[in-house]
């Protein structure tokens with residue numbers, strides 16, 4: 001039987017009106033919040049576990065996976081991306097940038113915390129996809145350009161190679177990468193690897209409250225089997241220097257390349273304060289204690 005057109009339309013209209021409103025639409029968390037990110041990553045902290053992007057503060061956004069950070073700083077003249085995670089994470093980082101409404105082609109610079117495959121593995125692909133320039137301190141740049149782990153890295157032997165990227169600028173301590181109103185300052189903090197770099201920048205919210213964000217590099221001094229820090233006094237001095245510098249970073253909001261290293265997801269979830277000017281000092285002191293323990297255990301061997 002064929003219904004007259006008017007009857008068919010009324011029936012369709014009636015069905016639409018009487019259809020229940022999906023409960024999920026009402027209860028859905030606001031997209032791109034830190035709470036939504038923490039919830040999505042609850043129970044998932046794998047290095048390639050996909051995460052939604054999130055707004056952190058001012059012009060600063062989280063675009064990494066659940067287990068490895070990637071941080072986007074945005075501006076009208078272009079953006080700065082710090083870290084890209086594992087090689088497999090590159091498509092997710094690009095998708096997260098797009099989901100926030102930003103264009104990958106507007107990323108002007110890509111920076112790194114350190115030269116290991118879990119943070120710099122995606123760098124070459126991200127550089128290709130964005131057309132961005134790469135800047136790094138000398139020891140990191142050597143690894144990024146060759147793709148080969150450094151033989152003076154205590155973790156040498158455990159480290160995977162990465163796809164080589166083109167390094168456009170070599171940085172020294174205190175140099176800043178400037179894009180419009182963005183100024184990200186490099187701090188040489190070689191506690192975890194020879195090229196370890198921490199980054200700080202000021203960011204302001206819509207109410208002109210301004211905070212210093214410290215993206216402090218990994219602080220844990222670990223090694224491949226058989227390596228003894230006590231046989232490398234120069235390396236020990238570098239670790240101590242790196243930790244001293246991390247403790248002294250301007251640091252209202254601490255972000256770290258491994259979110260778990262500073263309970264970032266718990267802080268994003270609101271279970272601990274996100275803004276804490278003592279966070280870098282606490283983070284460095286804990287690493288110093290672990291390192292002292294390592295040296296003490298080596299001298300007992």
Ligand SMILES: [Zn+2]
Nearest residue numbers: 114116192218
């Ligand atoms: Zn590392």
